[in-house]
Amino acid sequence: MSAKKKQFVYGKNLDNALLAVYNAYVFFIRFFREVFRGRMEFQEIVRQCYAIGNRSLLLISLTGFITGMVFTKQSRPSLSEFGATSWLPSLVAIAIVRALAPLVTALISAGKIGSSIGAELGSMRVTEQIDAMEVSAVNPFKFLVVTRVLACTIAIPVLMFYCALVSLLGAFLNVTLNEGTSFIAFFENAFEQITFLDIWTSVAKAIAYGFTIGIVGSYQGYNASKGTEGVGKAANSAVVTSMFLIFIEEVIIVQVSNYFRI
């Protein structure tokens, strides 16, 4: 019997790309269906939130602190040219709250949490642990995917606030060492220019980034195949795809928030 040749509609690559988009869409829709179906795995969500915080706290502390300090140090020469070093706390606070804290948190989480979700679920897929859940009449999507996506959506905004706080402390250290500004004066000055819109925009960003990291990591891991190679690929794709989507979301959310700012 002759082997049947596979037929493509638009060519192999475009067909595969369209199929990947369709599969991602189905996965995305399934998430929202499953969230409201059956009993919620609260214990697992709390466990995942703890794991997310535990995994990234040290890295976010270090990165946040250094970001705040370095940004302040690099902004000083430009401001001092105009004799405006007193504006340094406000400038740094605006930069941290509006852009740096959400982005730093998201990028670190994409690397640390996204890859770990991709690898964990990928490994469960290739060792048939997900199939084992399915045949024992447990919904693996609800237990593995819904819990991780919700945990990321909850934990990453919290980490973002923490990152903002640590970055401001880094900035304060630099300012107090150079200008001798007091703690209270620094923070009064810093928050003078921060509006509710800034804070809500950052929270919206962090929620969107958290959801993206969770769903992309879960999608890549849940659909992993081809053994250990597939696990590595799932972890890698989870990071690359989430970072790409995070930057696209950043542009969109900034555009929308600027519309309200005007």
Place this chain on the structure above:
Amino acid sequence: MEEDFKPGEPVIEVRDLYKSFGDLHVLQGVDLTVNKGENMVVLGRSGTGKSVLIKIMVGLLKQDRGDCIVLGKEVSRLEGNDLRDLRLKIGFSFQNSALYDSMTVRENLEFPLVRNIPNLTRAEIDEQVEYVLDAVGLLQTINQVPAELSGGQRKRIGIARTLILKPEIMLYDEPTAGLDPITCLEINELINEVKEKYQTTSIIITHDLTCARETGDRIAMLLDGKFLKTGTFEEVFDTDEERIKSFYDYNFIQ
């Protein structure tokens, strides 16, 4: 309404089943009947579609053509709660055990139990977990994680995890693969004990002739996507069919 099957009545019926993966035609018109209370061994070389067949029976894969009727229901047509109800009656022991790495043995066993039988008290959960662990002879491993267990222990825990839901049908995927001969014998004994104690109907997928002889009431020889011969061990191997003879000759029987 639930069908009640009497001993000797068919609980699994596979008719003219086809399954392909791309150009690879794995099952090409498979027919099989398994009666209540019997251990049916599906024997064949690696890659002949034995595991695919039992994965179709639990709805992990869908056939391209043909019927797969388990406990009176066509599996490919079941969805949602109907599929869940059927799966509750089937235990599936995976080739590599598929234990959840991040959980202890106790948590592995509790996992399907608490999610399928809600409202159990802590004492009832503990009692059931300890009972099945005792049945597979591994009560002492209750607080260990899978990484600390040997291959044979993992297989036993995998079987215990399926037994905790008291299945009517057990599907064993290569239960003795990768184990030493002594552990293989222990697993064979366990399969027979499970049949006696839990009154299960079983399909045992294997390429191990010792396992087939020790555990099977009947044997079905799968070659080139079809069952070549079905019968008792003696009936299947008392043949002039060259492919069956060569399969027998290459296997070591104790």
